[in-house]
Amino acid sequence: MGSPVPAGPYGRDPGPVFSGVTPEIIEDALIHLATENEQYLSELPEHAGSFKDTRIVEFIFLLSEKWHLDQSTRYQAVELLERFMIKQVEQMWESSSGSVKGGAQGQGSTWSSVRDEIVNTFVLRLVSCVQLASKLSLHYSRVTSDTALKFLQSLKYSYTKQELLESELAVLNTLHFHINVSNPLAYVELLLEVLGHNGCLLPAKPLHQMCVQLLDFCYLTRETIYDTLLKIAIENSTPNKLQVAKFLTVKEDFMLLAVGIISTGVFILSPGHWDQVVEHLNCITGITPQSILEFSYAVLRRILGSSTVPRQHQGGCGAKAPKGRVLPLK
Helix, strand or coil, rough: EECCCCHHHCCCCCCCCCCCHCCCCCCHHCCCHHHHHHHHHHHCCCCCCCCCCCHHHHHHHHHHHHHCCCHHHHHHHHHHHHHHHHHHHHHHHHHHCCCCCCCCCHHHHHHHHHHHHHHHHHHHHHHHHHHHHHCCCCCCCCCCCHHHHHHHHHHHCCCCCCHHHHHHHHHHHHHCCCCCCCCCCHHHHHHHHHHHCCCCCCCCCHHHHHHHHHHHHHHHHHHHHHHHHHHHHHCCCCHHHHHHHHHHHHHHHHHHEEEEHHHHHHHCCCHHHHHHHHHHHHHHHHHHHHHHHHHHHHHHHHCCCCCCCCCCCCCCCCCCCCCCCHHHHH
């Protein structure tokens, strides 16, 4: 986890600074993230991931780049939009279903109207989520109402500032103002900090840059990567509905994603350190070397289009860490 550094011109991100935080603070932060991750997974909505389609993620990434937002903001915006849309759909469906007393035909027309309303306001809600995510970053560019309106007008939308404000408030109210959720980049940066403290002497800056690129890649090719991972896990190329449903917690596990990203980045940049890093990641998070290997394999297979894969890790730290906690720093 990088220490705060001044933003460059126009809010451009100079990158994190590692080795600037005490081990006690890092350990507390790591336990907090692990606990938050476990809690989110235990309360995972049935349709989690439904609004992380490649086109949606690409739209948010391109918009964040257009507005010169920092790296964390784009992931934050994706997660905000995902959580908001799921809650909004659930609330709209419950509200409309309660008012319909007809049969299946009445319910069908109700769902059609709900769907139309969601589609008609989706781009506005997406922009609001990017705006809110930008406001959570204290050291970088924030998206003003004028900037957002100008963009929406370029897409031939005729929203007013009042409607834009109401859209932001709709997102905030639906999420009960709980918008400062951790995103996978926070997990990656914190784990890189821990690796440095635990003696993994890897060049932090190039590894961090590689991890960001891999994280972008995983967000943009999410379905393909996790489909490969599921087939590896069940040792079958045709998973059934129950297996797909149970695998949802794996797809939404930020700690697993961060560990897999770092492992893949090390394999690409410094394969000689790969065994050591996997061993450390296993000790820190309790995620098994086999799970780390399989995630790296799924990512590399998507990148290379072949069966190139890291050598399977042998040995390691042994026991898996108890659920809901991480092992202390060395």
